[in-house]
Structure formats: structure tokens, C-alpha cells
Amino acid sequence: MASDLVEKYIRDGFTTNEILDLLENSHGFKVSKRTIERILCKKHLWQCKNKTDVAEVATFIEQQLGTLGQYHDYRWMHQKCWGNGIVTDREAVRLLLRILDDEGVNLRARNRLRRHVYHNYAWHIDGYDKIKPFGIAISGCYG
Structure with missing residues (x-):
């Protein structure tokens, strides 16, 4: 019963202290702040104020x-957001990635990542030097 009330009050935007007061004064439940936090954790509800738009x-x-971010999952993208001062939750990042990069999400889920596309036509040169002492030099180039 109390957990349903906690869930309702969290969704209505009340803080933990306000919920404590409401439960005690309006409903007669005497619970600790830690109990409220456990209920929130169990129901996967988080209080996050001042979220970025x-x-x-x-x-x-x-x-x-548009950069190397296309190779990473929503957890990495969430950390990248927080590192750049953007306050959001993982679920929002996961949903946005699904909308913005549906193909990439599907490829990452099947472990089939897109290979890097070179826009400046870089050439890769490699040499095999083990037989060079015998007068044979092998080099390969691909692009």
C-alpha cells in the first residue's frame, strides 16, 4: 500500500521529504527516508531535478x-551526456538513440557494427620484412 502511494507521489513530482510528511500526516504510515529510497530503487523510479530539455x-x-559516437551504446552515450553537462537519464538516451539511429541500434544488438567510412581516401601500406635479408621485399597497399 505504501509503495503504491510513494510511486504516485513521485510521479506527481514530490520530493522524498514531502512524501515522508504526506505518508505520515495523511495516511498514517511512519517510514524512514531509506525505505522510500528502497521503494524507488525497486520500482526503478528516480528523482532527477533540473533535467536538460x-x-x-x-x-x-x-x-x-556524426562522429565516433555511432559505434557506442546508450550507456556510453549517457556518460558522454553527463560529461558534457547534459542532465538526463539512461532511458531517455536509449529511446532517443532508437529514434535517431535505429539502424545502428539494430546492428549493435546483432554485433554487426558499421565499418569506418574514409572520406579522405586514406591508403594503408603494410610491409612484410621477414624475408628481406634474402633480397625479397613484399609490400601491400589497400584503400
Whole structure:
């Protein structure tokens, strides 16, 4: 019963201390702050104030997808957001990645990552030097 009330109050935007007061004064439940936190954790509910606007998060993720960010999953992208001062939760990042890069999400899920596309036509040169003392030099180049 108390856990349902905690869930309702969290979804309504109340803080932990406000929920404690409401449970005690309105419903007659005397619980600790730690109990409230356990209920939140068990129900996968988190209090996160001052979240960054979703449009700003989407813009940042789209910029990252244009670089090496296309090779990483939502956990890495969430850390990248927090590292750049963007406050959001993992679920929002996961959903935005699904919307913005559905093909990449599917490829990562099947362990079939896109290979890097070279835009400057880089050439790779490699040499095999083990038989060089015998007068034979082998080099290979691909691009």
C-alpha cells in the first residue's frame, strides 16, 4: 500500500521529504527516508531535478552520431551526456538513440557494427620484412 502511494507521489513530482510528511500526516504510515529510497530503487523510479530539455539532448546525441559516437551504446552515450553537462537519464538516451539511429541500434544488438567510412581516401601500406635479408621485399597497399 505504501509503495503504491510513494510511486504516485513521485510521479506527481514530490520530493522524498514531502512524501515522508504526506505518508505520515495523511495516511498514517511512519517510514524512514531509506525505505522510500528502497521503494524507488525497486520500482526503478528516480528523482532527477533540473533535467536538460529533451530537444537539447537529442541535438547533442545527433552530433555525437556524426562522429565516433555511432559505434557506442546508450550507456556510453549517457556518460558522454553527463560529461558534457547534459542532465538526463539512461532511458531517455536509449529511446532517443532508437529514434535517431535505429539502424545502428539494430546492428549493435546483432554485433554487426558499421565499418569506418574514409572520406579522405586514406591508403594503408603494410610491409612484410621477414624475408628481406634474402633480397625479397613484399609490400601491400589497400584503400
